[in-house]
Amino acid sequence: MMDALIFTAQDFNVLKPAIILCLFGCAILLTDVFIVRRTGQRWLNGVTALIGEGLLAVVLVQHLAQVRAGGAFSGLGGSVVVDGFGVFFNIVFAMSASLAVLMTARYMEAEGEHRGEYYALMLFAQAGMSLMATGNDLVVLFVALETMALSFYVLVGFLRNSKRSNEAAIKYLILGAFSSGLLAYGLSILYGISGSTNLAAVGDAVAASGADNWAVVLALITTSVGLFFKISAVPFHMWAPDVYEGAPTPTTAYVSVASKAASFALMIRLFTEAYGSASASWVPLLGMIALITMTVGNLAAITQSNLKRLLAYSSVAHAGYILLGLVAFNEAGLRGISIYVLAYVFMNFGAFALVTALRRDGKAAEEVDDLNGLAGRSPGHAILVAIFMLSLAGIPPMAGFYGKYYIFLAILAEGYYLLAVFAALYVAVSAYYYFRIIRACWIGEAADTPASLDLNLGSRVVLVGSGVLTVLIGVLPQRFLDLAGESVLAALR
């Protein structure tokens, strides 16, 4: 065991993404105090963060090339593994974080809270996510999850003078801590069963003790519930609307996309590697939860008048769809999750970028009605909104369609026809509320003092870039589908 304690080049290689993110996070904290605050050029923090993301991108491309050439590799005694799955999700996190950074500056300035810590916390959260996707060890996974979650508690409450933001942070903290507790409890039982924290060893022990062993069932239930909180699956979703509404909008976008994707990554790896042999006992459970999640998310979204709340419930519904991919538990299902998450980055960030820019009397405006008459004032943005909403609804040829496509294919291949029919009909339900937003932009009559759009370079890049990618993935999806195919875990290929 001695060599495991020596930090090798391989260990360094697998940890590079997390190391880069932590270093740049610390760098932002330092430069913020010593340079940025003295010069007053606050946008420099964003630039530093983006440089970090650029460096990370280089590493991820290297990792992808290494995986393609020689297969997956691991470091730190097998507790962190770099495979197609991990790299893919890291790409998703890097894109989310970059988009979130780009849309932050103008919004936080308007709210009077534009500070360096915000960017640093985003990078720290991302470091956690990175290890959630690549961790192969119960302890690594849990610590990574907590790193992400703690950063988010602060990010959500970053508007110190806003009651709603503070309320959201407290709610998130308490429920998050509770769910983490449950998760830790479940993980400790797994350790008890197997005597090891390595996922492969845990998987063997679970397989050996059988799926109906009470300890396995207890571990399964507690870890599931803990993770259901994180992905906001019903009935553990109550925090989501309040947190999404109260948090600064760039954080909302970041939480709804990246933190959810990271939790799904952890969940997929845990369920595949550790519980894979017991799939017969968790598939019905997840199927039920997915169905309830789609139902509640879609129906609750219909009546929302606040854009952020509406998108929050829609994101609950999307979690239900993504969960179906795991219910199918086959190659198409996992590929579906990957492409779904990738598309979700662009369509959701696009939608939130617009909400971020919406202003009334200099304050952030967040009602659906604030969009009224947008098509008359700035038709280009109205077209972008239509693209994002159509994609969220899963109308081809937009990126969002392919996620639903694969997930439907996956559950049909397993013979879950009734579940597929419900999931498909909820697409029509969801179209109703997405079209409320389109309707406001295109058909709604503008108010006497219409809300204005406050865009800087960063938010323009987010809007246009997301729009272009949403259409591009939709029309020419081949490369993206291939990439998603590479991300499928070896166990299910």
Added chain:
Amino acid sequence: MSEHILSIIWLTPLVGMLVVMSLPKESKDLIRYVANAFAVLGVLVTIPLIRSFDSSNGDFQFVERHDWIPALGAQYYLGVDGFGYLMILLTVVVGWLSILCSWASIQKRVKEYYAFFLFLQAGMLGVFMVLDVFLFYVFWEIMLVPMYFIIGIWGGGRRLYAAIKFFLYTLAGSVLMLLAMLTVYFRHYEQFGFYSFALEDLMRVAAYSSPELQFWLFWGFFIAFAVKVPMFPFHTWLPDAHTEAPTAGSVILAGILLKMGLYGLVRFAMPMFPQGATNDTTVKLIAVLSIVGIIYGALVSLMQKDWKRLVAYSSVSHLGFCTLGLIALNPNGIAGAILQGFNHGLSTPLLFLAVGIVYDQRHTREIADYGGLANRMPVYTVLFAISLFASMGMPGLNGFIGEFTILRGAFEVSAWWAGFGVLGIVLGAAYLLWLFQRVMLGPITNPKNETVKDVNLREIVVMAPLIIGCFWIGLYPKHCFEILEPPTIKLVERLDPDYFSRNGLELNGDRALLGALPAAEPAASE
């Protein structure tokens, strides 16, 4: 050139949309000219198609095939046979006329209007030429979006309700179709080991799937198409959408969009799942629903106080005929159904255009507000009467040929079916003639009608091509039947391989079936 002709046809309006989008929104007349130019161009680019289309060939022609998404087995795969050919001709003509008829009636947000309309035109043309089921779904869905806006922005008082209702009904139907599509696609993969969405590949799956599975898959497709047709009881979106849409929107809805349901059935649902279509339950259920649609649509039309709504409900009745013909599953029924769909695409737009002409002057759709228009609008009266007779099934006009052929096909199956069909025709004559009497004849009772102006040249130009089409099919339907015959024979053979030998019809060479299809010479067949 000729191998890309189909791509050129559907891309022309799309290019038109991009050009319109690049124009400044203040120069409304420029936008109108450009949009109309592209609509005319859209008609002109079909000339090579008309010149080289071989109506004796039952295979797909002008085939264009490229890989699109190899990971899914989806291809850019276009081709037409007789069914698609007729629908494409109908689409370019009716699309052009709707763009022309909007000239004066659309005054707000002109640029967006024409952009959406050209986009819609491209989507509709795509639907009628794709042979890849995946690409079909893409066109089928994306086309809903511009239609939503056309109803929602330029429609009447309850336009928002009508627009979203139209969208959601159609979407709910089509997601079920998506599931059926994916199921057959997956079966194909299991059976043959590669992914493909090409129609002929998926058609081969039928031989390996149980009748029960085919039944469910057929219904998955059927519901999507039944919503679009629309078949009773899936029709409730139609009166709202047709009534609230602007004139051009109603024209396109009635003329083209409803035909997509019929086309989808003969192109995809029936050939892909022959045992699902010929299943006893399916036949009985669809026949009953069609008959209910025919009678119910006619009775409801009889009760309407709103002129446009009356025309809208008449579509339910007329399309009931078409589905009845299809489910007769014999050559007369199927060819008649597609022909009647084509006819309906000529005559119902005429009726909507007629409503639009007086609506633009009087801004009311209430039948009671009119009366005695014939005194002030003689030319209009003649045009309206022709449209009415075409829709009613007057011999010498197109409706007669279609209805007659369908009834022959239906009679072959059951005298009851034909009997109810005849009842539907009688009721149709009743509501249409009564409408004519109420709005056109008698003295002018409402002083506001004293000042109405007769049709102008542009309005005559809009109506003329459709009226010529009505007479052309009514007097000389042979050409249409020649076009419809090969694909019809192919479809019947697919559904019921023994049909021709059972009925003593020889299939030798390309023109052996004239005896089975009545209308080679309508006079001779009577």
